[in-house]
Amino acid sequence: MSEEEQKKPAAKAKKEKPPAVEDKPFPEFMEGHYVPALQTALQEQGIEDLQLQFVNGKFPPSLKIAEECPQVKGSWLGGRRQFTVYFPGEDIKGPKFFSWAADGTQPSSIEGFLGDERRINLDLLVFGVVQRLNAQKWLALN
Template sequence: MSETQEPVTAAEPKAEPKAAKKPKKEAIEDKPFGEFVHDHFLPALAKAFAEREYQDLELSFANNQLTGKWDDGQKQFTLYFPDGDIQGRKAFSESTNGVPASTIEPFLIDERKVSLDLLVFGVIQRINAQKWFGRN
C-alpha cells in the first residue's frame, strides 16, 4: 500500500480580536413611550411653537393623547396614539373657538420609521395647513 501525503500548508495566522465596539447609543425614539413624550416630544413641540412666536402654548399628555391649546384656548389640536407607540397608529384633530373636533384624521400613516423631528414637523405642517400661524 502506498501512503498518500497531504500537501503541507503554512498555518494561517490567527485573526487579532477586534476592538470591542462601543455600545450603540439608544435612539430617543426607542425609549418607553411615556418617557419619550414627556422628556423629548413635548419640549421639542413647545420649542417649535416658540420659534413661531407662540408663547402661550399649553401642552398636556394623558391617555395616549397629546393636546395643545393656544390663543387663550381658541385654537386646539389633539394628537392620538391609540397603540401607545410612536411607531404605531396615529391620528390628528383640530378645533377652534372651543368647539369639539368634528374630524379625526390619520397622521403620518405612510412613514416607515417615525422620529422626533418627523413628529414635530408633522404637527407644525398640519397646523400651518389650517393657516393658524400668522395672519390670514
C-alpha cells in the first residue's frame, strides 16, 4: 500500500435505512401503523367514542358485490356514523374505496379513494379519511 493510500481515512460504511412502514407486509402495516395512526388523528378531531377495526369483509349488500376484501371500519356516536375504507388488492398502492353511512343505514355507494395520488404513504392514507369525513361535516372542529 502506498503512503498516500494509508493516509486516506477508511470510507464510512453506509448506514442502511430501515424499510418504510409502507413496505411492511399489508396486515402488519394496517394493524401496526395505519389503524393506530387513524385512531389518533380522528381523536384529535374530537371523536371520543371511535370504534376502529381492521377486518376482512364484504362490500355493502346494496352494491351486490359478493367479494370479500380487507377493510378498515370506523364508527362513533353509538354507531350512528360509520365509514369503511376498502383495500380489494391487499395493497395500499392499489385501488382503494370509501363508503359512509349515517344513522344505521347501509352505504348506498362506494367512491374511489386516493386514486389519483402517485405516492401513497401512511400520512396520506390518514389525511384522506380525515379530509373525507370533514367533507361530510362529521368532525367536531368543522
